[in-house]
Amino acid sequence: MKYFAYTLLSLLLLFIAWQLYAYNSNKDFDIMNNNTIATIDGVEFRVYSHYTTASVPLSNNKMSSANGKFSVLAGYIFGGNKESQSIAMTSPVIYEMEEKSYFSFLMPESLTGEKLPVPNDPSIEFHDVVNQHVAVLNFGGFANENKVKKYHKKLKLQLQQIGFTVDDKYIVAVYQPPYQLVGRKNEIWIELKEQELKKLVLSKK
Numbered sequence: 001m002k003y004f005a006y007t008l009l010s011l012l013l014l015f016i017a018w019q020l021y022a023y024n025s026n027k028d029f030d031i032m033n034n035n036t037i038a039t040i041d042g043v044e045f046r047v048y049s050h051y052t053t054a055s056v057p058l059s060n061n062k063m064s065s066a067n068g069k070f071s072v073l074a075g076y077i078f079g080g081n082k083e084s085q086s087i088a089m090t091s092p093v094i095y096e097m098e099e100k101s102y103f104s105f106l107m108p109e110s111l112t113g114e115k116l117p118v119p120n121d122p123s124i125e126f127h128d129v130v131n132q133h134v135a136v137l138n139f140g141g142f143a144n145e146n147k148v149k150k151y152h153k154k155l156k157l158q159l160q161q162i163g164f165t166v167d168d169k170y171i172v173a174v175y176q177p178p179y180q181l182v183g184r185k186n187e188i189w190i191e192l193k194e195q196e197l198k199k200l201v202l203s204k205k
Contacts, residue, residue: 034047050128051132055127063143063148076121081120083118092106092173098169134190135158137187139186143172165193169190170189172188
């Protein structure tokens with residue numbers, strides 16, 4: 001019985017050490033820059049001036065279909081490109097959920113256009129996003145399909161109550177790797193029209 005208790009305690013300590021390592025190692029990732037311009041009832045309104053994604057399409061417009069895509073993008077940033085160049089990991093990874101959905105890694109700000117190494121895998125696409133205005137809602141835990149739909153519905157309703165015109169397109173941002181079980185952060189983004197944001201939010205500040 002005492003041996004079992006020692007074993008259980010050792011496993012618990014090992015788990016805690018592993019999670020602390022995961023939590024602290026995630027701090028080494030670059031985080032994309034944004035400008036938070038307002039917050040209303042827990043919803044942040046942000047502007048992203050520019051970022052570039054390395055993206056792979058999702059076959060059935062479901063987040064779960066990205067499970068087999070992670071290795072494709074990870075291979076690219078770990079040297080799976082014509083220059084055999086390693087690329088720094090930038091947080092978050094994003095799922096663009098729309099008519100044609102994508103799973104994406106963010107590229108470092110220093111790598112844009114012709115500076116981006118050519119991927120060995122032809123399924124990888126690059127997308128430039130400029131002057132993006134988004135509403136953001138945070139949630140914890142793991143970002144599964146049901147939880148994402150719940151928070152997307154909540155954010156969409158809040159925006160409609162403010163007066164925004166929104167459709168069913170949204171982005172899921174995941175900040176921690178899958179092996180980190182505690183201290184997880186996720187976000188739902190809904191892209192907004194700049195003029196509506198100025199009229200409905202900024203003009204009332």
